Amino acid sequence: MTNCIENNNFIETAKCVDCKTCEEVCTIFQVMGKYSPWEKVQVAKEIxxxxxxxxxxxxxxxxxxxxACAEFCPEHLDLSKIIDESRRLIVQKWGIQYPRQEMVIKNIFNTGNPFGxxxxxxxxxTNYPKESKILLHLGCMMTFNLRNMGKSLINVLNKLKIDYTISDDEFCCGYFIYNTGDHDSAQKIIEKNKSYFSKYNKIITACAGCYTFIKQNYGLEIPIKHVIEVIDEKLNSEDIDISKLKDKExxxxxxxHLTRPHGIIKPPREVLKRLGFKLKEFERNENKGICCGADGGMRIINPEFSKEIGKFRLQDAKNKAEILLTLCPFCMQNFQDCNESYGIDITIGNIFKELENILR
Known part of the structure; x- marks a missing residue:
């Protein structure tokens, strides 16, 4: 052991009692038949x-x-921390990285976003408030790949007269880099952004990944909110009646990122109910929900496998409703790609677009 972080995570691996409950809830293991959380613990011990x-x-x-494995684990083993530390040591001690990871890191330092x-x-x-001490951090995915989703969100914030601004100084939060295991490079991004964030009194994030990474790794002393929380609070505080739909399922x-670490479960559902939707639920939902397949760096190292994971969620959704809604740009992008690749033929939408349509 070389530092206290490694020691703490080694202790965490010792919690595993080899029950393999995690294999039943891990989408990667269900799809591939390997790389289960239990296997990851064994490899982490090697590392x-x-x-x-x-x-x-x-x-x-x-x-x-x-x-999900931690949610169902009887010992509440925090595998995410073990994975983070294992990846860091692989980069630091053995210098191993995927070529696509190296490309993403280079893109972020050169252009401020992982796409180059x-x-x-x-x-x-163009239609955003230019002066505010509350910053909306839109995130790279919505800024470059899902601009229609971003435009809908901006229109919603304007319609609801929510205080915010955006800035061309926005830079990738560093989460993409952190997932590669190159924590030193991620820390450089964090320090750069902390200087930029210091001009504001509050941060609102539109991306679930940005929200979790900034909240857990930046150590900011100002409030950090996800935009769905802000929208829900606004609708509740002013008792805005926007229900116009009738039994649209x-x-x-x-x-x-929003449910398991932070418990953001009620706000999106409250907004959807206020919109008038007839809300259906997955059997595994809320804090026990199934991943879309995009996160943890999977879309970078193996985008096809990411879609393979997402396919199972979409097929389940197709059996229950004609429309699937999400508020995470990562989930949105992966589900759209799955829908196109596998021809599942379900409508993929986002809360912001639905809210924009009703507020017109």
């Missing part, structure tokens, strides 16, 4: 003892970090 077998290093990267897009970040948005997919 933390400095005896990593060459054929085993990939095991800790085939993880969505959705934390060089245009001005918000050249597609939808099924809602929870973001792993």
């Amino acid at each position: 933390l003892n400095n005896h990593l077998k060459p054929e085993n290093w990939e095991t800790v990267f085939f993880c969505n970090k959705c934390e 897009r060089e245009e001005r970040r918000f050249n597609w948005i 939808i099924i809602f997919h929870d973001s792993c």
Whole structure:
């Protein structure tokens, strides 16, 4: 052991009692028949003892970090922390990275986003308040890949007269890099953004991944809210009646980042009910929900496998409703890609677009 972090996570691995309950709830294991949480614990012990077998290093990267295993684990083993530390040690001690990970890190430092897009970040948005001490951190996915989702959100915030601003100084939060195991590079991004965030009194995030990473890793002394919390609070405080739908059935997919670490479960459902939707639920929902397949760096190292995981969630949704809604851009992107690749033929939507339509 070389530091207290490694020691703490080695102690965490010792909690495992080999019951393998985790295998029943891990989507990666269900799809591939390997890389179960239990296997990851065994490999983590190899890594933390400095005896990593060459054929085993990939095991800790085939993880969505959705934390479903921890939710069902009788010992409440925090595998996400073990995965983070294992990946860090693989990079630090053995210098191993996927080529696609190296490309993403280079893109972020060169352009401020993982996609290598060089245009001005918000050249597609004009109708936003220019002066505010409350910053909306939109996130890379919505800014570059899901701009229609971003436009809907901006229109909703404006319609509800919610105080916020955005800035072209926005930079990737560093979560993409952190998931590669290169924590030193991620820390450089954190320090850069902390200086930028210091100009504001409050941060609102639109991306579930950004929300969790900033909240858990930045150590900010200002409030950090997810935008669905802000919207829900606004609708409740002013008793705005926006219910215009009649028995339109939808099924809602929870973001792993919002439910398990932070308990953000009621706000999206309250907004959907206020919209007038007839809300249906997955058998595994809320804090026990199933991952879309995109997170934990999986879309970077193996996008096809990410879609394979997402397919099972979409097929389940298709059996229950004609429309699936989410509020996470990662989930939205992966489900759209799954729908196109596998022809599941279910409508994929987001809460912000539905709210925008009703507020017109």
